[in-house]
Structure formats: structure tokens, C-alpha cells
Amino acid sequence: MKQLLFLCTGNYYRSRYAEILFNELAPQAGLAxxxxxxxxxxxxxxxxxxxxxxxxxxxxxxxxFDQHLRMPIRVTAADFELADHVVAVKEAEHRRMIEQGFAAWLPKVEFWHVHDVDCCGPEEALPHLDREVATLVERLKAAHTPA
Structure with a gap:
């Protein structure tokens, strides 16, 4: 089973949503x-x-999502090591943080551009995450489907 790490600032809103949504969609797409x-x-x-x-x-x-109710968790180097792929949900917000704390892992990170509540409301951000997660699922499926 491959591991996908979603990162945001707080692990409270965007990354949690992406995690749970991905885990719902991946098995439906036949992804391990x-x-x-x-x-x-x-x-x-x-x-x-x-x-x-x-x-x-x-x-x-x-x-x-009941089984996902836990307090936010701060990322560690071990999380980056475990992950086969990493997505940071907003490059403008997260690139600097990753450069400062986890620079060696930067080449492993895919950056999205999904705003937090300081820039837009959930009625815009969550559908944006829906599209990004669905696109990622399709990309991973295509990458693992024999030609």
C-alpha cells in the first residue's frame, strides 16, 4: 500500500478534508x-x-469521518520518509515552511493552490479540493494502469 501525505498549516481543515476524501475515492478507483x-x-x-x-x-x-476525529498532528521527518508522494495544499503558504524545516524533502512535494479561510470561504476552497483530489486520483490511476 502506497502512502500519500497531505500537508497544510494546521492539519485542521484543508489537509484533513483532502485525506478523508482521497481515502474515500482511492479504493473506488482501484488504487492501493x-x-x-x-x-x-x-x-x-x-x-x-x-x-x-x-x-x-x-x-x-x-x-x-468519525474514525478520523483526532487532534491535529505536526509533520515530522518520519512522515516525509513514510510518504510515497506529498501534497502541500497551498504553495504560497507552505513552500517556505517546508524549505525551512524539511528542505531535503522539497523535491518530493507537489504544490497545489487551495486557499485557507483567510483568503476565501469554504464554499470556494472545498470544491477546489474536490477537483484537485479527483484529478490526483485519476493521475495515479492512469500511472498504474497497464497500457
Whole structure:
């Protein structure tokens, strides 16, 4: 089983949503991949284990998330080592953080451009993540399908 690491700043909203959505879609696509998520700088002021926006979006899609309710986790070098692929959800926000703390792993990171709540609302960010995750699933499927 290959491992996919989703990164965001807090591991509370975007990366958690991407992780859970990917883990829902990957088996349906026949992928032997499992996602996990971490944060580059989790904020202890976040209320509870996961963003209410993430939980509401997953509920609307009838994706169960109870087993994913845990407090945000800060990324470590071991997480990068475990991952076969890494996605940071917003390059402008995360590239510098990765360069400063995990520079050796930078070539392994795919950067997306999904805004946090300081730049747009969940009604824009979460559908953007839906599209990015679906595209990633299709790319991985195509890469592992015999020609």
C-alpha cells in the first residue's frame, strides 16, 4: 500500500478534508494508496479535532469521518520518509515552511493552490479540493494502469 501525505498549516481543515476524501475515492478507483495528513504549524487555538467546515462538507457527501476525529498532528521527518508522494495544499503558504524545516524533502512535494479561510470561504476552497483530489486520483490511476 502506497502512502500519500497531505500537508497544510494546521492539519485542521484543508489537509484533513483532502485525506478523508482521497481515502474515500482511492479504493473506488482501484488504487492501493492510503492518505494521511499533517500540519506544518498546527494552531492549538483551533476548536476541537477538525474544522466544522470539513465535517459539514463530508456530511453533505455522506462520507463518514468519525474514525478520523483526532487532534491535529505536526509533520515530522518520519512522515516525509513514510510518504510515497506529498501534497502541500497551498504553495504560497507552505513552500517556505517546508524549505525551512524539511528542505531535503522539497523535491518530493507537489504544490497545489487551495486557499485557507483567510483568503476565501469554504464554499470556494472545498470544491477546489474536490477537483484537485479527483484529478490526483485519476493521475495515479492512469500511472498504474497497464497500457
Amino acid at each position: 494508496w492510503q492518505a494521511f495528513s499533517r500540519g506544518l504549524e498546527p494552531d492549538p487555538r483551533n476548536a476541537g479535532p477538525m474544522s466544522q467546515h470539513t465535517m459539514a462538507a463530508l456530511t453533505r457527501q455522506a462520507i463518514k
